[in-house]
Each structure stands twice: as structure tokens, then as C-alpha cells.
Amino acid sequence: MATVIGDLGSRRKVFHSGDSASVVRLGRQIAPSPHLSDQSFSTQRMMGHVLIALMPVIVMAVLVFRWNAVRQISLCVLACLAAEALFDRFRGRSAPLHDMSAGLTGLILALSLPWSSPWYVPVLGSVVAIGLGKAVFGGLGCNIFNPAMVGRAFVMLAFAREMGASAYVLLDSELSVVTRATPLSLAKQFAADLAAGRVTAGEAQVQMEMAESIWALLVGQLNGSLGETSAVAILIGGAYLLIRRIISWEIPVGILLVSFLFVELGHVFEMTLLGPLQHLITGSLLFSAFFIATDPVTSPLTCKGRLIFGMGIGFLLVVIRLFSSYPEGVMFAVLLMNATVPLLNRWTVPQPLGGPVPAKAGT
């Protein structure tokens, strides 16, 4: 006979279906296997590791853009936390801010913004990221699109002037780095000039200049969004995430490999002045390969799916970089591929070891 004994403090409600009719007072737990769990690996800790991995990038952003970076980052993080609290209230849930996901969204959004955008850009971007990017789908784990990229797409379309290529440049600034255009917009501009026949002999000169600046791109002395200036910092953070197995290798490898191939192709056909290596370390390509596209919620579950996802992003971003009027295409590439994730998950269901159990044997 089964007898519910009642709730024993912190212990679970247990009942005993013993072989005798005697009712015994029970104190031990009944629970399904497995009885162990990996206590070193929780959602919160996962987010914490991403935060640690972002540290070199943040430090470089602050070193290069000084208080501008501090301002953007704090505005975004605070706005995201506030928006999370607000929308969770609307949804009648207690705000789980301690899981750090909202703060992380803010951080990623901030690192993808230009240093110069006025306060309402990060704030509105954050509200849209958390609200339209996440809360409307049902909160953490339910969203289809990368929230930070949804927020960024919104402010990019809504505040074209504050987010455009010219927003990155301030000729008379005391920060020398922002007196020059971003490498990608420079390249775009030179390419346009060349096509229009405005530059002929200068072409070789431009290419030289670009080739020389690989070192500058690596350590982060060129203009750009906050998080994309230093390839080295991004690679350090990315390596940390890979070693800790917070992200899997398929997405970064897929993005980098395919974008390298297609940029090389474009370079051969003279559609871009930058070589493939320069393309890889300019703009937010590296940053998104390790920190944005690898968002677990909006990337596929299976290994094969992740590789296809990464390759798709690599392809789309090259297409946008080479053929659109935008100098950078990472954001749209990520959002477009986010939309394919449910389908990729469905297409890439792996075959179980030894193949599926035949219907008769299975039941």
C-alpha cells in the first residue's frame, strides 16, 4: 500500500509502497536517475563564462574609445536589465535578472554600436532587444532571433544617421582612432571611386595601405564598433569559450571558412579591395563568429546544423558586404540565419547509433 507521508521540510514529499502494510515514517528521497548532476555547469555559470570571455574585448574597447565605451556599455546593460524587469512584470513573472542573460544581451548590443551614438540609441535598442527580441516570444530560451541583433537592426533602421558609417568618424576628436573612417567603409568608398574611374593609380596605393594595417587591425587601432576593434582580444575570448566548451567549434569555423572562400572569390573578381584575411579581421565578423552567432538559444542543436548555420552566415555576410550599400552585413546575416534554425534543427536530426529501432522491436 502506498501512503503519502507528507512534506518533510526541505526533503521531497515521499511515499512508500512497501511490502508490508505497516506505515513507516520516511525521510529519504525518492527521485529518478541520474542522481548526480554536473554542478559546475549551470545556465548562470555559462553566462558567467561568456562574461569572462568578453573581458578582453571590453578592456580594449575602453582603451581605444575611453569614456565613450564606458558610457555605451553602462547605458545598454542598465537599459536591458530595466527592460527585462519591466517585461517580466508585464508577463507576471519574477524577474530572473541573476541569470545574467539580459545583462549579456546589453553588453553584446553595446559592443556592436558605434562609440558616438547619442543616449537614446543604446536605450531604445536595449528595450527593443529585450521586448521584441525576447519577451514577446516567451522569454529566455524561447526567442527565435538574437535579441541583441534585433535591437541593433531596429536602431540601425530608425537612426540611420547616428548608426551610419559617418557616425564612426569625428575629424577633430582628441581620440586619434576616430578621425579615420572604418576600414570597411574606406574599402567600400575606394571601390566605388575605382569603379567610377575616379581613382586609377591610387588603387595600388590603397591596397598597400590596407595590407600594412593588418597589424593595426589585429591589436585594435582602427575605427569601428566598440567590440570589433581588436581581433586579438576577440580571439582570446573566443579561445576561452571554446576551451570551456561554452560554444562549439562548428559555428565560428563555418563562418570563417565560408566567408574566407567567398571573399577570396570576390577579391579575384575585383569586387573588393580587401583581401580575405583583412575581411576576416575587419568589422564585426570575428566578434559575431565567436560571441553573437554562437548564442545557444538562436543557433541549431546538432553539430551538422551548427555547421550549416555558420556557413550560411559566412555566405550571407559576404554577399551583403560586397553587393549592398552597407559596408557590414553580419547583423542581417545572423538574423536571416536565425530564421532558418527551426528548419535546420528538423533537417539535421541525427540517426541514432545503429539506426532507429524498427517499429515492432520498439514497442
Add this chain to the structure above:
Amino acid sequence: MSWFGWWSGSQNSFFGGLHPPESKERTAEVPIEVIPPPTEVRIALLQHLGAACELLVKPRAKVQWGEVIGRSDQFISAPVHASLAGTAMRATVATLPNGRHVSVVPIQAAESQPLAGSALYDALLGGTWPLDDAEQFRPHEIMDAAREAGLVGMGGAAFPTFVKLRRQEDQPVDTVLINGCECEPCLTADYRLMVEAPQPIVAGALLVRHALGAQRVIVCVEDNKPLAVRALRELEKAGVEVLVLKTKYPQGGERQLVKAATGRVMPGGGLPVRVGVAVLNVATVAALAAAVYRGRPLTHRVVSVSGGGIRQPKNLLAPVGTSYRELIRWCGGLTPDAARVIAGGPMMGFSIAADDEVAEKLPTPITKGTSGITVLTQQEVQRAEQTACLRCGRCVDVCPMQLVPTRLALAARAKQRSLLERYHIASCVECGCCAYACPASIPLVQLIRVGKIQFQNS
């Protein structure tokens, strides 16, 4: 992932799996101890996969040690024997840890037992064993001896052993794998057996090879058990091979073992014989040797009693039917923070109801398949609060069956048969890797179990 299947096969390994804390140090160096005969054993009439036994003895009947007290005329079954000399009592019903209610025959021990202590150990495991004598038997004699001795798989599944020893002309077995992986954390019963009694293991392994007419017999041990490897290697010249495999949970799973040791992949839902392999646990072949060479039916087995909740963790040689209470008492009882009593290991074992005053309240008897009792503390079993699935794919990465556990759990929650089928629910072996690894603490295995029931009933 799946396209690394071919690659991982060449490395004595398999796809997926993980490394839970082994926690074997508590009992790894504790020699097997023979417990004194308990005053009562309770022999379950269904200890194996297959048909339950019919009771053969009347209440108050005197039974001898090793006397058959239950058998079935069904094919897939195994007789049960009295594990003590004494008096059989009226059969009652007990709940085994796996939740089945089965008939049990209590046997009250006689004053004097034919063998006890070190004499019992020597009779079952000790002494020298013939290592070149398997040929004297006809193959079916070995199979019949296994059947009569009530041998079942002692690694946990308890499948009747004689079925595996049957020669089938259409499905010949060329390789026999002796499973000494013992990948479950905490358990060391097989390890101690390999270290202390490699001879009966090898003798039994050679009997299996002869019974099946196989070419090779390979004892598979994980590389975290160097002493066991050394003990077995000394007997390699008798004709067995010792294969050291990577330490990874669930290396001892049948499909994973066959893949890692032979590179062959068992078809879904099929037995190892489909790829020409037979897999037997080390304890099972040791018991086979005892049955064939010494005429001992399966009445005793080594059980490791371990975990943070046990005062003096030990490896015990105990009669089948001994209560959990008796074994735990012999190990000094529970510590105050003991939180969960588990039949088997912490990854796949069943937790059972147990009172604070264990002395009176753990009547559950051990069976032929009980390789260990694990008692975990509150700290060991604590789990973070369940949060939303982040779709991080961790469960996919660790699933040794190459499934998508998070989707199976979702399908089970949604009660959708088509989804359960699409994600291959029938292939899940419930090893627990996904739930162990899940950062959101989702009870994936339990949800999948619920899904399996839905799948079968729909």
C-alpha cells in the same frame, strides 16, 4: 557528432558520453569481505528479464544451500536457488527497486551453514582454476550448466545467460567481449573481482568462447583500473585478450562497448549477436566458471556498498536475497547526512524508500543483478532549480546514442507521438548523460521515460 562516428570508432571509444566524478576511491582498495550469514534471506522469484519462476518448495520445508526453489518452464527464464541452508517460509510480495512487485520466498537460516567466511570465498572465487580445460566440455553442456545454475547478467540487466551461450548456425559469434568497464561512479564490485579473482574470470571467458565457437575473447577494462589490467594481463597467455578502453561514461553500455572494442555498430533494437558479438559481464563469467568447474549455482555475488552516506564503504560477498538493511548495517550504517539510497550506481540506479532508522526499514532484498548499493548525501544529490532550456545542445553532444534529448523531452511534454517517433525515442538507453550535463537542470531522462510510456500506449 554523427559524422564522427567512423572516426571515434578507431579510437577505442564511442561518440558522446562524459566524465562524472568516479568516486571509486572509497572502496577501490577495500578487499572483498564475506558477510556472516544473515538470519534471513528473501529470494525473489523474478530476478531476471523473462518469465517469473514457479515456487517449488512448501512453507516450512527445509532447504539446502544451492537447492532450486523456483523455476519456470518458459524459455527466457532462470531458476532461483536457496542462497542459505534453512527453512523456507510462506511466500510474500516485495517491491524491488525497479518498481516491480514480485513474489519472494523468505528463508530462515539454519544454525550452521555448510560454508562461511573465507571458506565460502575460496569455494566461489579462490584457489586455482583450470585455464586450458574448456575443450573437455561439449558446448551445450556449458549452456546447460549456465541454465541450471540460474546465471543471469550480473552487470544489472539480468538477462538469462544461457540464451547468450546458445550456438546459432545463422548467427555465429566470432568475438566474445567480457565487460569489465564498470563505468558507473562509486561501484567497485567488478573491479575488486578482477583484481582478486582474475582466474575464474578468465576460466569463465574461455568457457564462453568454447560454448559459442568464437575465435576471440576480449576482456574490456577502462584505463582507470590499471591493477585490474595487470592482474588480467598475467593470464593473457591462456588465450584471452585484454583491451584497455578510454575511461568514459557509459563505456560499459553494451552498444558503446561493442562499438569501442570491435568498431561494429549494433543495429537499432538488435542484440550483439547480430554483429557476431556476445557481451558478458566479468562477474557473470566468474559465476559461469564456478557453475561449470565447481558445480556452484549462482547464490552469492559481490556487492559494493558505497557513497558519501555510508560510514564504512565496502565490497561485500553476500547471499542473494540479503536485505539492503543488512548490507548497510554491515558497513557501519548511514551517516546523518545520507539523503538517498540507490540500488545500483548513481547514474542509472533506482532510489528506494528508506527510513532514518534504516535498521528496521529496508527489507528490500538484493537480487542477482544488484552490483551495488549507493547512498548519496544531500550535497551529492542536490540539483539546481530547473530553468528554461537554452537549446545549448549539451545534451546532444553527450548523448551516446546520438539522440536529441531536449527535443524528446519537449515531445513528451507535448504528448506528441509523431515528434517522439521523429526523434527516435525508442533508441534511448536512459544512461543519464543528458540530465547530468543539462545546465538548466531539466529532468530529461525522466521526461523521456514518460515519453516512452506515451509512445508505447499510443
